[in-house]
Amino acid sequence: MNTMITPAGKSATLGGKYSLITNVCAMDSSVTAVQSDYSVYRGVIGDLLSGQEQLPSLPSITFEIRKAMGQQDLSMMELSRLLAKDPALSAVLLKYASSPLVGSQTPPQNLLDVIRLLGMNQVERITMVHSIKSLFSVHSVKHKRLFLEAWRRLALKASVSTYIAKHMHFKNVLPDNVLMAALLSEVGTLAVLSAFRNSDDTPDIPAYVALCREYAKSLGVITLKQWQVDEQYLKVVQEIGNWKGESPGPPNLSDLINLGLYHSLKLTHTKTDLPPIQELTAYQKLEEPENSVVAGGLTFVMSNVQEIRIVAKSLF
Structure with a gap:
């Protein structure tokens, strides 16, 4: 078990000052107004970082x-009963286990089937995926639009x-960790959005992107x-x-997630x-034939975009 989870309710704080953003995107002729609005958004994030607001x-x-x-000594039956306490999580697990990502010829009919098919470690990871998504409830049409995007x-x-990961079979990267790593790598962008859950002012997409960068x-x-x-x-x-970071040795989990982000x-x-x-x-760590490139991306990725999008839809 790689992931350790603490009970809900704790918050983390970070003291100190925050560097000012040096390049605010002005989306109209009223640059001063845009900078003023962005300053307000930065204040909301600052409150979150300084502990005045709880992190998710x-x-x-x-x-x-x-x-x-x-x-x-946890049995599959005991785990299935525990999972059943959360109907939304149960539905997510059944949907995921029936998706092309798993590729089972016999779709699971119940949670016990899901556990048998995925294994307990993967069930734990999907539980985390669902938990991350459930943290960021929406509070307005504008907020929802940002979250969905x-x-x-x-x-x-x-x-x-x-x-x-499935195509390359990296020796030092466990495929079960990839989905978790990809999702956790974006927790910060979702946390930025969560800062505005009780705010009347929700940033537009350009301001949200700028806040995420900062x-x-x-x-x-x-x-x-x-x-x-x-x-x-x-990491x-x-x-x-x-x-272009320095990362010696064979491809690692960070390399794989960066390739996913790039594509x-x-x-x-x-x-x-x-x-x-x-x-x-x-x-640069890839070897032939996996390093073949077409249309600016890895050939085996760019040639299977439809399949990849189907899997992405199953996570949505």
Whole structure:
């Protein structure tokens, strides 16, 4: 068991000052007004970081499930009864176990079937996925739009990363950890959004993106430390988007997630200033024939986009 979860209700704090953003995107002619609005948004995030507002905490059912799974004598039947206490989680597990990502010829009919098919470790990870999504309830149409956009991008990145992991068979990367790592790597962007759950002012998409660039990594690391997740996931958050970082040795979990992020940005045309894939540290660790490139991405990814999107939809 790699993931340790603490009970809901704890909050993490970070003291000190925060560096001012140096390049605010002005979306109209009223630059001063845009900067003023952004200053208000930064104040909300500052309150979250300084401990005036609680960071997102995992649901108590997640802690209960994790605690039970730490028992060596836990039976599949006992786990299925515990999972059944959360109907929404049960539905997510059944949907995931029936998805192309799993590829079972006989779709599961109940939670016991799901546990037999996925195994307890994977059930734990899917529970975490559901818990992360459930943390970020929406409070307005604008808030919902931002959440759906963030989760849609997150699901695609997770799907691409998982597909690459299954195709590449990295010796030092466990495929079961990939989905978890991809999702946890975006906790900071969701935490930025959660800062506005009780606020009357919700940022628009450009302001939200700017806030994520400034705060997402810090919020992600603090939140995951609060949840006491395995150190390997913290490292992924710290290295996400670092295309040319120093990372000696064979491809690792951070490399894989960065490849997933790169392709998800390319597929959604979210970022137009991406470096050529050949310049990525993660790419330079790949060997033939997996390093074949077409349309600016790995051939085996770009040739199977439809399948990847189906898997992403199953996570949505």
